[in-house]
Every structure is written in C-alpha cells, then in structure tokens.
Amino acid sequence: MHNEIETPDLSLLNKAQFDACTHNEGPAxxxxxxxxxxxxxxxxxxxxxxxxxxxxxxxILAVTFTNKAAKEMKERIEKYIGAQKAxxxxxxxxxxxxxxxxxxxxxxxxxxxxxxxxDDNDQKSLLKDILKQLNVPDKLLxxxxxxxxxxxxxxxxxxxxxxLQDIKNNQDYSLKEQKYQLRQFGEHYDPELIQKVYAMYQRxxxxxxxxxxxDLLLVMFKLLENSPHVLESLQNRFRYFLIDEFQxxxxxxxxxxxxxxxxxKNLFIVGDDDQSIYSWRGAExxxxxxxxxxxENTKVYKLEENYRxxxxxxxxxxxVIKNNYKRADKSLYTKKxxxxxxxxxxxxxxxxxxxxxxxxxxxxxxxxEKFSDFCILYRTNAQSRSLEDELRRRMMPYIIYGSVxxxxxxxxxxxxAYLKLIINTTDEASFQKVINTPRxxxxxxxxxNLKDLSIQRKETLLKTLNEVVFGGIENDITRSISGVxxxxxxxxxxxxxxxxxxxxxxILAEIISDIKFExxxxxxxxEDFDERWLNVIELKNAIVEFEHIQxxxxxxxxxxxxxxxxxxxxxxxxxxxxxxxxxxxxxxGNANAITLMTIHSxxxxxxxxxxxxxxxxxxxxxxxxxDSPEAIEEERRLMYVAITRAKxxxxxxxxxxxxxxxFLPAQESRFISEIPFEVIDYADNQNKNIKKEFGKxxxxxxxxxxxPRIFKGDDLLKQExxxxxxxGVTWRKGQRVKHKVFGDGIIREIEKSSQGYRLKIKFEKSxxxxxxxxxxxxxxx
DNA sequence: TGTCCGCTCTTTTTT
DNA sequence: AGAGCGGACA
Numbered sequence: 068m069h070n071e072i073e074t075p076d077l078s079l080l081n082k083a084q085f086d087a088c089t090h091n092e093g094p095a096x097x098x099x100x101x102x103x104x105x106x107x108x109x110x111x112x113x114x115x116x117x118x119x120x121x122x123x124x125x126x127i128l129a130v131t132f133t134n135k136a137a138k139e140m141k142e143r144i145e146k147y148i149g150a151q152k153a154x155x156x157x158x159x160x161x162x163x164x165x166x167x168x169x170x171x172x173x174x175x176x177x178x179x180x181x182x183x184x185x186d187d188n189d190q191k192s193l194l195k196d197i198l199k200q201l202n203v204p205d206k207l208l209x210x211x212x213x214x215x216x217x218x219x220x221x222x223x224x225x226x227x228x229x230x231l232q233d234i235k236n237n238q239d240y241s242l243k244e245q246k247y248q249l250r251q252f253g254e255h256y257d258p259e260l261i262q263k264v265y266a267m268y269q270r271x272x273x274x275x276x277x278x279x280x281x282d283l284l285l286v287m288f289k290l291l292e293n294s295p296h297v298l299e300s301l302q303n304r305f306r307y308f309l310i311d312e313f314q315x316x317x318x319x320x321x322x323x324x325x326x327x328x329x330x331x332k333n334l335f336i337v338g339d340d341d342q343s344i345y346s347w348r349g350a351e352x353x354x355x356x357x358x359x360x361x362x363e364n365t366k367v368y369k370l371e372e373n374y375r376x377x378x379x380x381x382x383x384x385x386x387v388i389k390n391n392y393k394r395a396d397k398s399l400y401t402k403k404x405x406x407x408x409x410x411x412x413x414x415x416x417x418x419x420x421x422x423x424x425x426x427x428x429x430x431x432x433x434x435x436e437k438f439s440d441f442c443i444l445y446r447t448n449a450q451s452r453s454l455e456d457e458l459r460r461r462m463m464p465y466i467i468y469g470s471v472x473x474x475x476x477x478x479x480x481x482x483x484a485y486l487k488l489i490i491n492t493t494d495e496a497s498f499q500k501v502i503n504t505p506r507x508x509x510x511x512x513x514x515x516n517l518k519d520l521s522i523q524r525k526e527t528l529l530k531t532l533n534e535v536v537f538g539g540i541e542n543d544i545t546r547s548i549s550g551v552x553x554x555x556x557x558x559x560x561x562x563x564x565x566x567x568x569x570x571x572x573x574i575l576a577e578i579i580s581d582i583k584f585e586x587x588x589x590x591x592x593x594e595d596f597d598e599r600w601l602n603v604i605e606l607k608n609a610i611v612e613f614e615h616i617q618x619x620x621x622x623x624x625x626x627x628x629x630x631x632x633x634x635x636x637x638x639x640x641x642x643x644x645x646x647x648x649x650x651x652x653x654x655x656g657n658a659n660a661i662t663l664m665t666i667h668s669x670x671x672x673x674x675x676x677x678x679x680x681x682x683x684x685x686x687x688x689x690x691x692x693x694d695s696p697e698a699i700e701e702e703r704r705l706m707y708v709a710i711t712r713a714k715x716x717x718x719x720x721x722x723x724x725x726x727x728x729x730f731l732p733a734q735e736s737r738f739i740s741e742i743p744f745e746v747i748d749y750a751d752n753q754n755k756n757i758k759k760e761f762g763k764x765x766x767x768x769x770x771x772x773x774x775p776r777i778f779k780g781d782d783l784l785k786q787e788x789x790x791x792x793x794x795g796v797t798w799r800k801g802q803r804v805k806h807k808v809f810g811d812g813i814i815r816e817i818e819k820s821s822q823g824y825r826l827k828i829k830f831e832k833s834x835x836x837x838x839x840x841x842x843x844x845x846x847x848x
Numbered sequence: 849t850g851t852c853c854g855c856t857c858t859t860t861t862t863t
Numbered sequence: 864a865g866a867g868c869g870g871a872c873a
Contacts, residue, residue, distance in 0.1 A: 133862080162863045186863095211858095280863045347861065447860055449864080469862085503850095510850045644863065667861045689860055705861085849873100856868080 077111060080104075087368035088112045090335065094362040096313075096355065097337040100399040101384065101711035102375030105337045106671065109309050110140060112335065113156060114147040116307060124148075125155040126306040130324070132315050132345075134160060134645045135468070136671045140311070157305075161320050162280060163644050165287040169278070170636070172297050176290040181490040181636050183277040184643045186475075189496035190214060190279045196518070197267050208260060217265050221281035222349030224288060224319035227266035234258045275527075276493045284319045291326050302330040312671065313338035313358075317349035334362070340395050341388050344667060344705050346697075356395055373399050375673050375714050377406030383717070383742045384710040390741055391700045406715055408748035411739065414722040417450075421457035423751075424678055427718060428463065428661060431676070438464055442662040442674035444709050446687040450680060451663055455651070464653040464660035468668050473649075474642045478588060478599045479606055483639060485578050486571070488529070489561050490636050498528045505587040507550035529558075557581045571635040572610045579603065613638045666709045677713035679706075682721040682736040706738040719747075803848040811848060 080088060084104055087097045088111045099105035113129065116122040131137045137158050145153040157164065166184070173180045185193070194210050194217075220230050272278065278286060291298045308328045310316070313336040316324075328334040336358060343352040359365035373381055381401045388394070410427075414420040428441050443454060448469055458465050474483060481504050484497035491497075503509045521531040534540050536548050536555050561581075565574050579585070584603070589596050614634060653660045662674065666687075681687060687706060692698035710717060721735060739747075802814045 160863065184863095283863080344861075348863085449859085452864085506851085508850070512849055646862085665861065686860095691860065701861095852872080853870090854868105855870100856866100858866085859864100 077115065080108075080111065081372060083368055083370050083372075084108050084111075087370070088115055090366055090368070093332050094358070094365040095335045095368065096358045096365055097335070097368045097370060098355075098395070098397060099337050099339055099370040100373060100397065101339065101342060101708070102373040102673065103370035103399070104374055105339075105370060106136075106140060106143070106311070108370070109311055109335075109337060110143045110147060112309065113144050117148055117152060122307060123155075124152050125157075126304060127156045127309070128164070128305045128307070128327075129156065129158040129309045129311070130161055130164065131158065131311045132160060132670070133668060134163070135668065136311065137163075139671075160644070161323070162283050165283040165323075166640050166644060168301070169283065169287055169290070170633075170640075172290060172294070175294050175297055176286050177273060178278070178286070179276050179491070181276070181632060183275070183487050183491045183494040183497065184283070184640060185272070185277045185279045185496055186643060187214075189277070192496060192499070193271060193275075194264065194268060197264055197271070200522075201264065201267070203260065203264070208257070208264075213261060213264050216261050217268060218281055219349060220261075220265060221285050222317045222319055224285060224322050226285070226289065227262060227269055230265060231262050234262060274493065275495050276491050277496065281319070284323060288319055288323045288326070291323070298326065301327060306331045307333045308335065310334070310336045311338070312342070313355045314340050314343040314352045315345040315348075315350040316354055317345075318351065319349075321351075321354050332362070341391075341704055342670060342708050344670065344701060344708060346701055369397065371398055371400060373401040373403075373711075376401060376711060377403050377715055379405045379408060379746045380710060380713050380715075380717055383409055383746055384707055386743055387703060387710065387738055387741045388707040391703055393697075393700060409742065409746055410716075410718040410748050410751060412718070412720045412751045413735070414720060416722050417453040417724055418457075420680060420720050420722040421453045423720060424454065424680060424718070425457045425461055425463060427678070429461070436676070437659055438661050439659045440675040441678065442664070442669065442672075442676070442712065443678045443680060444664065444666050444669055444712065445680045446666060446689060446705070447681075448665060450686070454663060454680065458661065459651060462652055464651065464657070466648045466650050466653065466660045466662050468648045468662070468664040469646060473602070473605075473647045476599075476602055478602055482575065482578065482584070482603065482606060483642065485561075485582075486575065486635060487639060489558070489565055489574065490632055490639070492529050492562075493527050495528055502528075502532075502551065502554070505582055505584070507554060509548075509551050554582075565631050565635070570614055571631050571638065572607060572614060574631070574635070575607060575610055579607075609642075610635075610638055613641075666705050669712050670708055673712055673714055675714045676716040676718070677709070678718040678720065679709045680720050681724065682719050682739055683724060684734040684736055686721075686724065687736055687738065703738060703741075706736075 077085065077088065081104075084107070087095070087108050090112070097105065097108065099108070109129065113127055116127065117124055129137075129140060131140060137160055141153065141156075141158045144156060144158070147153075159167070169176060169178070169182070170180050173182060191210050191214055194214055198205070198208065198210065198213065225233060272282065291301070305327060308324060310324060315338075324334065336355065338355045340352040340355060343350060346352070359367055376384070378401055381399060381403075385399055412420075412423050414423055424443060428438070431441070432438065445451060445454075451467060451469075455465070455467065473479060481500060484500040487494050488497040488501055499514065502514065517528055517532055517535075520535070521528050524531055524534075526534070532548075532551065533555060536552055557578075561574055561577060564577070565571070585600065588599050588603075592599055650660065666679075679687075684693070687709075688699055688702035692702050719739060721739075800814055804812055804814060
C-alpha cells in the first residue's frame with residue numbers, strides 16, 4: 068500500500084474518500100453529498116486503477132450525465148495520468164457511448180451505420196403524421212402527450228411488444244402512468260392507442276434508418292440482450308464501470324450498465340439522492356438507495372464532509388432539503404467558517420432583476436474579483452433572455468450553456484438536414500426540411516401528395532420523387548416538380564461525390580453554393596444576415612476541424628471511420644449529442660467570463676459566487692409542479708443543487724415577473740422562507756420588512772389559488788359554461804369581480820382548459836379591456 | 849397552389 | 864415571446 072502516493076492527489080484524500088478510491092473489486096456504492104469530492108474520488112480511482120493496479124485504460128468506462136461533466140472529468144484524469152494514457156479511457160454520456168457502439172454494430176441491431184439521430188422536433192413531426200394516418204384527433208391524443216408517453220415507455224426499456232404485454236398483465240404501470248398523464252395534459256388516456264402509435268412509430272423509424280435519443284439506449288440494450296457475441300466482446304473489453312450521478316439513472320440505463328458489468332461486477336456507482344432532479348426523464352433514485360440490496364457484497368462508502376461551501380451556505384442548503392419527506396438518512400457538514408451572509412433582493416421586474424445582478428457582479432469586479440467567479444443560475448432557459456440583454460448592453464463577458472443550441476439554429480439545422488439526407492437517403496425528417504428550403508415551389512400540398520404516393524408505393528419520399536421527376540410517373544405533383552428537378556440532380560451529384568471519398572467540408576461548400584444559400588439567407592433574414600452567415604462559416608470550420616482530428620482511439624475498429632460518409636455521420640452525431648456553449652463579449656484567449664445556465668446543467672459544477680435568479684412561486688418551484696407534493700420535492704432538490712454550487716457567496720433574487728403576457732404578481736418562492744432567517748442579508752431591499760410583506764401577500768393570495776383541474780375527453784370539448792365552482796368560490800357569467808392588478812371587471816365567459824378554469828373578464832378601468840385569465844388572483848367583488 | 853400575414857396557443861428541466 | 868396554424872391573396 069505504498070505506491071498509492073504516486074497518484075498526485077491520493078495523499079490529500081480523507082479517510083472515506085481514500086477508502087472509496089481504493090475500493091478493490093466488486094460492486095460499490097458511494098453516497099456522496101454535495102461538494103464532498105465525488106468527482107475527485109472517481110478521477111483518483113481511475114488513476115489508481117491504472118497506475119497502481121495496472122488496469123489497462125481501455126477497460127475502463129466512466130459514465131456521466133452531461134457532456135460538460137464528461138469533458139471536465141476527462142481533463143482531470145489527464146492531469147493525473149497524462150493525456151497519452153487517458154486517451155483510451157471512455158468517459159462519456161450514456162447516449163454518446165451507445166451511439167458510438169451502435170455505429171459499429173448497427174447491422175446486428177437492424178440499422179445501417181449511417182443511421183440518423185432524430186431530435187425532438189423530428190420525432191414530433193413523425194408522430195404527427197402517424198396520428199393523422201391513424202385518424203386520431205388532436206383532442207383525443209396530442210402529439211405532445213403521445214411523445215411524452217412513448218419516451219416514458221422507452222425509458223422503462225420496453226419495446227412496443229413488451230409494452231403490449233405490460234398493458235395486458237400489469238395494470239400497475241399503466242395506472243401509475245395514467246395519473247401522471249392526466250395531471251400533465253388532461254387528455255383522454257388509452258394505453259392501447261398509445262401502444263398502436265408506438266409500434267407504428269418504431270416501425271417507421273427503423274424504415275427511415277433513424278433513432279431518437281431514447282432509441283440509442285433501447286436499441287443498444289436490445290442488441291446486447293439478443294446478440295451474445297456483441298455482449299461478450301464488450302464485456303471482455305470493459306471491466307471497470309464508474310457511474311457518476313447515479314441517482315439520475317433511469318431503468319433502461321440501469322439495465323444497460325447492469326448487463327455490461329454482469330461479468331466482472333466491478334460496478335462503482337456514485338450519487339446523492341438529494342440531488343435527484345431528473346425524475347421527469349424516468350430517473351429512479353430508488354436505484355441508488357436499493358443498490359446494495361440487489362448486488363451481493365456491495366461495499367458502501369459515505370462521503371459527508373463538504374469541502375466546497377461556507378458554513379452559511381451549507382446550513383441554508385441543509386435546512387431547505389430537510390423539508391423533503393422522502394430522502395435517505397444522512398448528513399452534510401463542513402469544517403469551514405460561516406463566511407458571508409446570503410444576500411436576498413426582491414425586484415420589481417425581470418429587467419431590474421437583471422440590472423441588480425449585473426450591478427452586483429460589476430461592483431465585485433471593482434474589488435478585484437473575476438467575472439469567471441460568477442455563475443448565474445435559473446430554472447428555465449427563457450429566463451436567460453433578460454440577463455443576456457443586460458450583460459450584453461454593459462459589455463460584460465459571459466458564457467451561456469443551453470438556450471439556443473448551435474445546431475438548432477435554423478440556418479444550421481437546414482444545412483445539417485442536407486448533410487443528413489446525403490448520408491441517409493431514408494431520412495424522411497431531413498427530406499421534408501430540405502425539399503422546399505430554399506423555396507422551390509414545392510409546398511405543403513405537393514408534399515402531402517408525395518407522402519401519399521410514397522405510402523402507396525412503399526418507397527421513401529426521395530425515391531418516389533426521383534421516379535416522378537425522372538421516371539415519368541404521372542401524378543398530381545407532376546406539375547410542381549419543375550423547381551425540384553435541379554435539386555434532385557444536385558443531390559445525386561453530392562451523394563456520388565461523398566461516396567467517392569470526398570471531404571465532407573467540400574460537400575458542404577458545394578451544397579451552400581448549389582442551393583445559393585447565401586442569397587437565400589440574405590432575402591429571408593436581411594436584418595440579422597451577418598450573424599446567421601457567421602454561423603454558417605462556423606459550421607464549415609467545425610467540419611474542417613473535425614476532418615483533421617484523427618479518429619484513432621482503439622475503438623475505431625480496423626480504422627472503420629475513414630471514408631467521408633463515416634466521418635460526416637460521426638460529425639453530425641456529435642453535433643446532435645453535444646451542446647456547445649455560446650460565448651459573448653469574451654476577448655480572445657481569455658477565459659474570464661460569467662457563466663449562465665439552468666440549474667439542471669449546473670449539477671456537478673461549482674463556482675465561488677453563485678446567483679440564483681427568479682426565486683418565485685411558479686418559477687422555482689415551477690408552475691407545473693405546484694399541485695403535486697412529489698414534484699415540489701423535486702423542485703426543492705433543484706433548489707438544493709443550486710445552493711450547493713456556491714463556495715463563498717450566494718445571492719438570491721426574484722421579481723414580479725411578467726409571465727406569458729398574463730401579468731401575475733409574484734409570490735416569493737417558498738424555498739426562501741425555508742432558509743434560516745439569520746443567514747440572510749436583506750439590506751439591499753428598500754423595504755427591510757420584506758419578509759413580513761411577502762408573508763402577507765402569501766396569505767391574501769393563497770385563498771384564491773386553485774389547483775389546476777383535470778378534465779377528460781368529452782369534458783374538454785365543452786368549452787362554454789354559465790357558472791362554475793371551485794374551492795367554495797362560485798363564478799358566474801356577468802358576475803362582478805376584482806383582479807389583483809387590473810381592478811374591477813365583469814366575467815364575460817368561463818372556459819375550461821387543461822390548466823383549470825379561465826375567466827374572460829372585461830375590465831372597466833384598466834386600459835387592457837377584455838382579457839382571459841386563469842381565475843387565480845381574481846376574487847368576487 | 850404557394851406564400852404571406854395575422855391570429856392563437858403554449859408556457860420546464862436534457863441527451 | 865415564439866412557433867404553428869388557418870385564411871386571404873397572388
């Protein structure tokens with residue numbers, strides 16, 4: 068036991084960290100509280116395995132939940148053991164891992180190697196077509212509902228056939244889901260119909276050689292289950308599995324990793340049930356809590372000392388999370404001193420909230436603090452807008468994660484669709500995006516006709532169109548083909564160029580010039596053409612850069628990924644699965660910038676100074692969570708994650724946000740009152756009694772706040788009503804009412820919606836006239 | 849039949 | 864605020 072010191076950090080570990088890090092063989096679970104050094108334990112363990120135990124780097128698989136976390140982990144490991152050795156360790160997300168191996172084993176899985184990855188929108192448009200084909204009216208089953216439902220089934224790891232079985236023998240799962248569905252969407256729920264749509268969806272996806280995000284996991288799992296030789300080859304290669312953030316694992320991911328590790332049983336999992344924030348994606352924190360029961364001889368390690376945050380921050384975090392009923396028994400403590408108090412500022416509107424935040428950072432900068440010390444966290448991406456506006460206005464440098472992903476920008480998306488269609492001729496989603504952009508006089512009607520024809524002929528859209536254009540098939544669309552003829556010819560040229568080992572970047576350049584993309588962007592977006600064109604250039608550069616990277620890790624079996632088409636599909640895969648941050652106002656070569664992101668993406672990260680914005684009821688906790696105690700607990704965990712990102716300084720803000728154009732007065736987030744009064748500094752508020760004030764508002768409003776109501780099927784169709792009653796208050800047409808903001812008014816109409824009741828009110832004094840509002844904040848006059 | 853304009857509806861988190 | 868849809872116009 069002397070050699071451990073060789074790994075740089077081992078001697079700095081505490082007892083629990085050291086024990087976990089040098090855990091020998093077999094299953095292990097590490098309960099790691101926030102800031103207790105779990106990433107360090109994983110990285111040190113990897114280093115220890117390689118340097119001290121002589122484990123070959125390529126037999127280690129480390130899984131994280133975001134690409135950012137994977138990247139950070141990889142960098143840290145490189146620091147410990149050097150880039151050369153670290154190169155062959157696979158550190159990635161579940162999705163990226165699966166995509167990588169599915170490219171290699173695609174034939175066994177029943178797909179072609181050039182399979183497309185469909186994003187949410189592609190998924191939705193396919194589902195929309197299916198619902199249309201099955202004559203399912205939107206009122207009965209909306210695209211959103213069926214998508215969410217199918218995603219959930221896939222998260223459970225069920226194929227359409229298995230789901231059918233599940234409906235037949237196991238009512239529990241369906242019932243559990245039903246409750247969720249109704250709460251979310253208030254629609255009629257019919258498992259058999261969902262199953263039918265799901266089966267058809269999977270069939271078509273396979274036909275189109277496409278996988279959605281969940282398919283990456285599901286298809287991979289089924290492949291391992293059904294092809295023993297593939298499983299064996301992966302089991303022989305991977306012998307050590309380390310999984311971070313295990314509380315966010317969903318059943319399919321759990322099954323996948325269980326199967327892979329079943330041979331060596333060297334499964335090392337790390338997590339914290341208090342930081343479980345992905346239950347909406349099917350994650351089940353029970354996996355980590357019950358892990359030791361399901362795996363014999365599991366060693367349990369507990370990391371409870373926090374090294375990250377001041378005592379003030381820890382006490383705020385622990386007293387918030389204490390309010391959760393469902394959680395494992397454990398504690399988190401720090402030996403650090405109290406440090407500075409937590410600031411809280413309540414603002415008038417989102418604009419002044421952003422201003423306050425920018426001011427706080429600005430004055431800190433004058434005191435020699437760095438921009439990069441600061442991270443601004445929020446619940447929803449939409450909140451970033453006003454913050455960005457303010458930071459941009461003041462020329463403050465920032466890096467924003469999420470929001471508009473690079474590849475989701477319209478101009479990038481369309482070019483990627485061209486590329487995807489060249490790789491995968493059966494990618495119908497891309498075909499539909501591409502065929503009339505730029506305009507070729509081939510509109511909706513023509514597309515619909517083409518779709519009908521292709522269903523009839525059982526051919527892809529592309530092939531069908533090809534036959535109409537060149538094969539002389541007579542059809543309704545024959546007269547709208549003059550514009551697409553040129554496209555079809557270009558397409559054939561691009562494809563044959565790519566086949567003959569041309570460089571992907573050349574193909575992209577050809578596409579851009581052949582379709583006159585620059586001119587197209589200029590006419591359609593004259594106001595921000597420059598920015599869009601810059602994005603196009605950035606895409607070009609990215610591909611060129613990608614061409615230069617040797618894909619030479621040893622899992623590029625027999626150097627498979629060498630041809631243009633393979634490189635290109637790898638590039639697109641990467642674009643689909645990773646989020647590149649957007650950098651604004653940052654001088655070149657300078658990493659000094661404020662970080663902006665959602666709380667979800669901040670998990671696993673830490674910053675000296677953290678600002679949590681938008682602490683209002685309806686934002687954090689989110690509106691959609693207010694009616695469910697479990698959902699509130701998850702929101703609370705989100706708050707806990709947010710607080711524990713901070714090392715030294717925490718600033719909380721909120722405002723009377725203008726949401727969805729309905730002016731709803733803000734109520735302070737309940738989570739603020741869960742923080743001990745004495746650790747909060749209210750000095751920045753004009754009204755020093757703000758806490759009391761908010762308390763008062765809460766009690767006045769609470770009486771009128773109604774839980775969202777759920778209506779099934781036919782109820783939804785009946786929109787008009789004369790009166791209704793909720794929580795003891797009766798609403799009638801013609802009744803005089805008072806609104807918290809707009810004053811006196813008369814109810815004109817009462818509507819039901821999936822959200823609850825909506826009252827159309829004519830206001831007498833306010834300039835807004837007539838407005839439909841959710842009845843919250845309205846009281847009888 | 850294609851395109852454009854304005855109206856309506858939605859309204860979380862991520863791979 | 865933004866996307867998607869339907870209707871009006873060319």
